[in-house]
Amino acid sequence: MSALLSVRDLTIRFGAFEAASKVSFDIAPGETLALVGESGSGKSVTALSVLKLLPPSASLSGQVLFESQDLVAASTKDLRAVRGNGVGMIFQEPLSSLNPVHTVGRQVAETLALHQGLRSAAAKRRVIELLDAVGIPNPKSRVDDYPHQLSGGQRQRVMIAMALANEPKLLIADEPTTALDVTVQAQILELLKKLQRDMGMAMLFITHDLQVVRRIADRIAVMQRGEIVETGPVETIFSAPQHDYTRHLLAAAPRGEPPVPADDAPAILETQDLKVWFPIKRGLLRRTVGHIRAVDGVNLTVRRGETLGVVGESGSGKSSLGYAVLRLIPSTGRIVFLGEEVQARSWRSLRPLRKHMQIVFQDPFGSLSPRLSVGEIVEEGLRVHMPRLTQAERETRVSDALREVGLDPATAIRYPHEFSGGQRQRVAIARALVLEPDFLVLDEPTSALDVSIQAQVIDLLRAVQARRNLSYLFISHDLRVVRALAHRLVVMRNGVVVEAGKTADIFAGPREDYTRQLLAAAFSESPPLSTPPNAD
Known part of the structure; x- marks a missing residue:
């Protein structure tokens, strides 16, 4: 042929x-x-x-x-x-x-x-x-x-x-x-x-x-x-x-377990009856005829030094939940971060807390400015939240952050389009870590990475968590990665939590059929789906 x-x-x-x-x-x-x-x-x-x-x-x-x-x-x-x-x-x-x-x-x-x-x-x-x-x-x-x-x-x-x-x-x-x-x-x-x-x-x-x-x-x-x-x-x-x-x-594959938080670790984030409803508008006057219930009454708690994994199918509300707890999209319900109510805060009064809550977005290319060099992208948060740092101090922090995620500090002068998809994701992680936050939302942070780099990034996140006592809300569809990083797990479907508990317990004995389907799809060793054709 x-x-x-x-x-x-x-x-x-x-x-x-x-x-x-x-x-x-x-x-x-x-x-x-x-x-x-x-x-x-x-x-x-x-x-x-x-x-x-x-x-x-x-x-x-x-x-x-x-x-x-x-x-x-x-x-x-x-x-x-x-x-x-x-x-x-x-x-x-x-x-x-x-x-x-x-x-x-x-x-x-x-x-x-x-x-x-x-x-x-x-x-x-x-x-x-x-x-x-x-x-x-x-x-x-x-x-x-x-x-x-x-x-x-x-x-x-x-x-x-x-x-x-x-x-x-x-x-x-x-x-x-x-x-x-x-x-x-x-x-x-x-x-x-x-x-x-x-x-x-x-x-x-x-x-x-x-x-x-x-x-x-x-x-x-x-x-x-x-x-x-x-x-x-x-x-x-x-x-x-x-x-x-x-x-x-x-x-190469993600292995190991996350560092164990202290038994008396306080809650760093709590939500009660959190809802994100997107209006459905129709007609010439764009009247609201219904709602997409992306997040529908979710209660969760994340302790200091803990990773809460959020899994579910695409469209289940995982990312909307992450954006809502950071007040990046409108929501209703109660959000308590570092002991403070944030739902009723104005945008201006919320700004001092932004340094302590950061996010790594799912799409690294869409979240990195094409007009800024990598160094400027990582440095931008320092200029906003740590204006008293000198230029030399900022450059040192940027170099340390890039080195921490496995990038050569010399690449700081390059632009996002000059990097591969996996390298751009590492830039996004460096941008989040440079501010030394208390809480990090990780929205599919390893989805663009090959398996060997995935393992390195998971090891990096665990090491940073142990060193800084960081808390993560880890959103992912990759259950192998979740098992290596998350202490507790929340399974979402159609905007609601269908199962929650310790990661090891859910992997060992899931209670819900939907959870069992996810685990079966992730860990089944399927053969190729077709017979290879004969080719000359």
Whole structure:
């Protein structure tokens, strides 16, 4: 079987920096090749180069042959015919890829109009079908929503719908399940495999999650420092890896337990009957016709030095809960932080407490200013909350924070777009830690990180917690990470807490069916979902 995509000696340079060196691989029709490696290894830049989506500063050499057409040498007009039609792409960060001023329905419809000529009612019907196919609940009512009204996982599913709208022959999926909880992740993987069977679609699947690789890929290509160091069938790579780096990736996983807080540790955060209801507006006058109950009467307590894990499916209210306790979105109910009522405080009177409560957002690219260098981003909070520090003192704190999260302080002069997704997440963590807060909301802080860096970040968070006696509200869909970091666990579904207790107790004996489903999806050792095709 001839290759649908054939990459030969692809080299990518940004000035003197070589991001990828002589990369070569083939993908046959209907086959899935997983490209894996640590953050900064060159996975995403290789994927973007297939459609020449890199910035003008990038230079390419070698060949990228799609159906025998060399895309490296192709004109802009020829590339436009291939992008979104012959080759679809799911980007890593949905919030920065979706237009914030257009509804999600309009953005999916735009793809249909461009390549299929579908417009008006026909386009809307097809959009609703696509949103339903990728698991968006109540697609008829969500088609007119804007990206900010959807959860991170729901935004990622919109991106998948856009990429699949024109039934491409090749789908490039750059971390497509990063923002999804384990149950929806399994559904999306099953959906992608079904589409492959129905359409003969091939996939270049980029991920740091080796559990996902085992479930969806036929072959694996392992990248390190811009080079492919090992390639082979999934079962061969997992059972008998040849390269030391591959063995390192397979062995990496979050391990250990969090530091134990003092028995008499006081409560640092308490909520009572906390509610976040988003109005549903319809009609010309935009009257409120109902509410989305994102958080519906949640009571929780976080003690000093403790980590409270919050898990649940996308759209269950996890992130809304985190934003509400920090007063970043409107809510009702009681919030007590450091012994003080904060719900009734004005924005100005709340400001002195901001230093003590920080957040790491789910989407690092969307939360980092593209106009500021990394050093300026990390330093910004110091200028606001510690204005008496000298410039030298601020620079020292910034360097210490970057070093603490595994980044070279010399990178402080670089900008967010010059970092990989995982590196940007570490910048976001450094920005939160530099103020030495008492309480930190971690909204999927490891979702963009490969497994080895995940383990490092978890070790870092545990060490910082032990050293500073920090309290965390840890929001995640990755139950392996939660088990390694959280003392207690809250399971949310449809805005309410369905189960709560000590993490070890819930993992050992969950009481609710929903919790058992989450654990089964996270820890099942599933084989690949398809039989690898025979390829020459």
